[in-house]
Amino acid sequence: MTTNFDGRTILVTGASGGIGGATVRRLVAAGADVIASGSDEAGLEAIAAETGCRTLAFDLASEDSVRGAVEGLDLWGVVNCGGFGGEIATPMDTDIAVFDKVISVNTRGLLLVTKYASASMIRLGQGGSIVNVSSQAALVALKGHVSYAASKAGVDSITRVSALELGPHGIRVNSVNPTVVMTPMSAGYWGQPEIQDPFLQQMPLGRWATEDEIAGPIVFLLSDDASMITGAILPIDGGFTAV
Ligand SMILES: NC(=O)c1ccc[n+]([C@@H]2O[C@H](COP(=O)([O-])OP(=O)(O)OC[C@H]3O[C@@H](n4cnc5c(N)ncnc54)[C@H](OP(=O)(O)O)[C@@H]3O)[C@@H](O)[C@H]2O)c1
Numbered sequence: 001m002t003t004n005f006d007g008r009t010i011l012v013t014g015a016s017g018g019i020g021g022a023t024v025r026r027l028v029a030a031g032a033d034v035i036a037s038g039s040d041e042a043g044l045e046a047i048a049a050e051t052g053c054r055t056l057a058f059d060l061a062s063e064d065s066v067r068g069a070v071e072g073l074d075l076w077g078v079v080n081c082g083g084f085g086g087e088i089a090t091p092m093d094t095d096i097a098v099f100d101k102v103i104s105v106n107t108r109g110l111l112l113v114t115k116y117a118s119a120s121m122i123r124l125g126q127g128g129s130i131v132n133v134s135s136q137a138a139l140v141a142l143k144g145h146v147s148y149a150a151s152k153a154g155v156d157s158i159t160r161v162s163a164l165e166l167g168p169h170g171i172r173v174n175s176v177n178p179t180v181v182m183t184p185m186s187a188g189y190w191g192q193p194e195i196q197d198p199f200l201q202q203m204p205l206g207r208w209a210t211e212d213e214i215a216g217p218i219v220f221l222l223s224d225d226a227s228m229i230t231g232a233i234l235p236i237d238g239g240f241t242a243v
Pocket of ligand 1: 038081085177178181184
């Protein structure tokens with residue numbers, strides 16, 4: 001990759017989690033000034049101690065919290081990686097309170113970060129890049145994923161509209177749509193052999209992704225190597241949604 005991120009400040013939400021943490025490690029190694037975010041400071045201590053990144057805790061479910069943390073922050077880029085898996089449920093038995101929370105964190109929270117971050121990015125006038133961490137669940141129907149899928153389909157729509165609105169300011173906005181990574185968010189469901197085995201049999205690459213295999217494309221989309229890519233919805237799914 002030709003880009004180094006020297007002088008570029010990048011906010012990474014979900015940085016106390018698996019994919020966000022891997023993204024922070026790569027960005028710090030590439031010279032970025034990283035602000036790692038999660039819902040509380042304690043959860044960010046490990047990644048900060050390991051990488052030397054800055055930290056900023058806020059609650060994606062609260063506009064006051066997002067505004068208080070992000071408004072006016074000088075940023076070149078954002079990785080919207082914070083997320084909540086919700087429940088495994090059908091449209092027939094979904095708990096609508098869980099639906100509300102999934103939408104609140106994954107979709108509404110992401111839009112709030114985009115709102116306050118992009119205002120600063122426009123004010124700074126240096127362009128920039130936003131990567132939204134969506135899911136394969138936004139691209140195809142997966143059993144038990146009605147709330148989560150809806151939240152990530154909303155993310156992809158926010159990506160497209162944000163690419164349209166922010167393009168004139170030189171700000172690119174893209175989604176990545178990972179398959180399963182065995183983080184705590186996914187292990188409880190996808191780790192079951194009766195769920196895992198038939199799924200992987202249908203996937204051309206036939207294995208789950210690693211955290212680093214998601215972080216790599218995230219950093220690519222942030223970088224100047226992707227300078228003509230905006231509004232893209234990029235599956236990182238071992239080919240599952242292509243066949
Ligand atoms: N793992 C997968 O298989 C998979 C597949 C496709 C897409 N994704 C997406 O990838 C992203 C990261 O997933 P992951 O597996 O790395 O998750 P993870 O390890 O469970 O981490 C989730 C992250 O989101 C943060 N978060 C959750 N609720 C929040 C809130 N209300 N306010 C602020 N931060 C909040 C957590 O912060 P705290 O630690 O402070 O709670 C944590 O940093 C998510 O958007 C997820 O939907 C994951």
